[in-house]
Amino acid sequence: MKLLEGKTALITGASKGIGRKIAEVFAQQGANVAFTYLSSVEKGQALEQELQAFGTQVKGYRSDASKFDQAEQLITDIVADFGTVDIVVNNAGITKDGLLMRMTEENWDDVIDVNLKSVFNITKAASKVMMKNRKGVFINMSSVVGVQGNAGQANYAASKAGIVGFSKSVAKELGSRNIRTNVVAPGFIRTEMTEVLDPKVVAGWEAGIPLKRAGEAEDVANVCLFLASDLAAYVTGQVIPVDGGML
Numbered sequence: 001m002k003l004l005e006g007k008t009a010l011i012t013g014a015s016k017g018i019g020r021k022i023a024e025v026f027a028q029q030g031a032n033v034a035f036t037y038l039s040s041v042e043k044g045q046a047l048e049q050e051l052q053a054f055g056t057q058v059k060g061y062r063s064d065a066s067k068f069d070q071a072e073q074l075i076t077d078i079v080a081d082f083g084t085v086d087i088v089v090n091n092a093g094i095t096k097d098g099l100l101m102r103m104t105e106e107n108w109d110d111v112i113d114v115n116l117k118s119v120f121n122i123t124k125a126a127s128k129v130m131m132k133n134r135k136g137v138f139i140n141m142s143s144v145v146g147v148q149g150n151a152g153q154a155n156y157a158a159s160k161a162g163i164v165g166f167s168k169s170v171a172k173e174l175g176s177r178n179i180r181t182n183v184v185a186p187g188f189i190r191t192e193m194t195e196v197l198d199p200k201v202v203a204g205w206e207a208g209i210p211l212k213r214a215g216e217a218e219d220v221a222n223v224c225l226f227l228a229s230d231l232a233a234y235v236t237g238q239v240i241p242v243d244g245g246m247l
């Protein structure tokens with residue numbers, strides 16, 4: 001028996017990186033997969049093709065998670081196409097790094113909108129469907145940076161810390177409807193988001209990680225699979241680090 005057989009999952013920001021791997025692992029485990037992308041149109045279309053191999057229903061949507069109206073439309077479209085939504089992984093995220101003294105208002109607003117407001121947008125829209133179903137799962141992608149802070153990432157850290165407070169509140173509000181809400185806090189994971197970093201800085205970080213390596217997207221996807229499945233039926237309101245012991 002596959003862990004997500006018969007479930008419909010939405011993964012935001014799945015054109016690459018962690019979101020892409022989550023989409024693959026979920027489809028492999030029997031889930032019907034709806035996913036979003038924004039600027040990487042070709043990669044999004046390629047993923048839709050690739051996921052067909054798992055034999056479940058799959059569809060990619062070009063949708064900006066930071067826009068309230070687009071998020072509402074997305075959930076309406078998914079319910080029309082798939083019939084329902086059982087699992088949501090709020091994964092879409094960006095960085096626009098800079099020290100506070102040089103951080104522009106635009107870079108602050110963009111990161112908060114894409115990383116944090118998006119989680120409000122999608123959760124609000126999808127929770128209406130889940131409340132009617134009296135079941136559902138939210139998995140929201142934070143970061144160890146949201147817990148410990150990072151010089152040059154005040155906007156990113158604030159957005160990721162905000163996700164923790166939001167998720168713990170929603171877990172309390174929606175628990176009585178059998179809707180679970182948890183947070184995954186990855187450490188340093190090899191994706192396009194992190195490949196821009198100076199290799200010397202990366203080597204320094206890796207040396208400080210107890211497991212002595214960077215994480216892979218699959219490390220994060222496997223924890224999301226556990227949280228999405230009934231194996232985690234009694235887990236809600238938690239923050240699960242996936243960081244090789246970094247925190």
Ligand SMILES: NC(=O)c1ccc[n+]([C@@H]2O[C@H](COP(=O)([O-])OP(=O)(O)OC[C@H]3O[C@@H](n4cnc5c(N)ncnc54)[C@H](OP(=O)(O)O)[C@@H]3O)[C@@H](O)[C@H]2O)c1
Pocket residue numbers: 012013014015016017018019036037038039040041044063064065066091092093094114141142143144185186187188189190191192193194
């Ligand atoms: N990599 C790490 O070390 C690490 C550590 C901790 C937390 N995280 C978090 O994990 C998540 C995934 O990170 P990643 O490393 O996989 O990043 P990535 O490779 O840069 O992928 C980011 C994804 O988000 C999508 N996206 C960006 N803005 C969007 C928007 N407005 N609406 C919808 N989708 C949007 C991108 O789609 P398009 O390219 O199509 O625009 C892309 O698919 C992020 O929330 C990130 O903050 C990553």
